[in-house]
Amino acid sequence: MIQKLYKIGIFLILLSGSIGVKAQEGTVLPKQYADSVFQGIQATSPGLEHNRIITRATMYGAGFTNVFDTYLSPQEYRGIDFRISRESMRMTKWMKGNVSLQTFFQADLGYTHNKVDNNNTFSGLANWNYGLHYNFPITSNFKLLAGGVGDFNGGFVYNLRNGNNPASARAFINLAASGMAIWNLRIKNSLLTLRYQINLPLMGVMFSPNYGQSYYEIFTLGHWDGVIKFTSLYNQPSMRQMLTADFPVGRARMRFGYIWDAQQSNVNNIKTHTYSHVFMVGFVKELYLFPNRKYSK
Template structure:
């Protein structure tokens, strides 16, 4: 009996060790998804349409997914971040208005440096893809300006976990800095009719660096539990600028956002297809 009991204890211990190792190897199945909505202030300049700045209100929606990968012994995370905004602005004399919109998608990897149980530093790179428009309500010849550009961006994060009483909170700061890319822009005084109908498209696609596109996106977020859910508060400071083909553009946005976070665990069925299941992250 004693030998049987000892053998059972060893088997149980081995089973627990194997289970723990298996769970650590499956960390890439844990996914954090967040959807946030918000409004804020924006300042827009596009000298193709007007030499004046336009200021007003902007609404924005964002959806983010983050998960660990198996790269570099499981120390690399994948971020998929999508956002879209729409703004309504007016000039200083208040005699003209514009509508503007932009869709932005970031997809990239970060290596995670675990400083301690509370602090992580992340560094990596992202693909940054953008498309949108600015429409001036009173311009007759060229009422609209198209926005299309893509970049390779350097990206960094600081993630800090802490508690207030029994509440687990997660604070994060992220900055994305476009290093190199391409941008579509008409030449000074050139119409879109010339570009797309007459085929005069020389020089409308430009290579960009920090010199002619000094831009940065900064995100501050705080996650905290509310009942059985987890709430996220975001502050987004978005600076997009360019100076090409004798044209200047900028969009400065300060957006406050709120939304919910879901933590998922991907479970594979018999056919190998991933099935999401809700889990508690904290």
């Protein structure tokens, strides 16, 4: 068991390195130019364009997960969940500079067992969000955000004892409503940033085999009828919630986070759910992006 968990941890470290590719050139923003990027505190230097200030955070975490898929088994499987995430946030010039852009990637790997502990499953899901939020400043240090998110997901559940149908694929795309609350606090000379975010899928499409249909029938024999389904709150009532706290540690800035990820569906007479409670920790970087030149002090 310990060796299996060790291998899972090594897998996630390697995976995190593969996704940490920079999208744009940037320079770490010195503290005298910005106290907290984007999340409610304005840059103190008038020479910096606010929409070029970007916050990037990478987090690692572990928690508990509950996996259920009637295509594979009528039983629930419970166990441990390893997760990594990478997030970028910045303001844009749209709607007089009141719209922010968020990209969020996360990948998790779960190892679970059934109630009688005579069977195990592996599960994994990669999730990427592209979201736009309109910012509503309430006070000088508190604001609300509302908008929409494009939600792209792909993964699997693998049952270690099944013979004919050992695995189930997960693939779905959603348009989700999204909201945030961001609160900046000063404790002595330190800045603490609290954030709560909720994403609620409203509509989308999902790949799902028909009950009792094998993947051989779909991909080899070409029996695709009914495997792509429209989804809504009716047959895919799901939700993702995230709570984070950013605070300085020396010259660095750390982030603690908690993710409650509840994904469930009832499509083609197959019921699934994955409920995860994950605690995350990582670091936050604040950068100023220059279009074609390097930053000099």
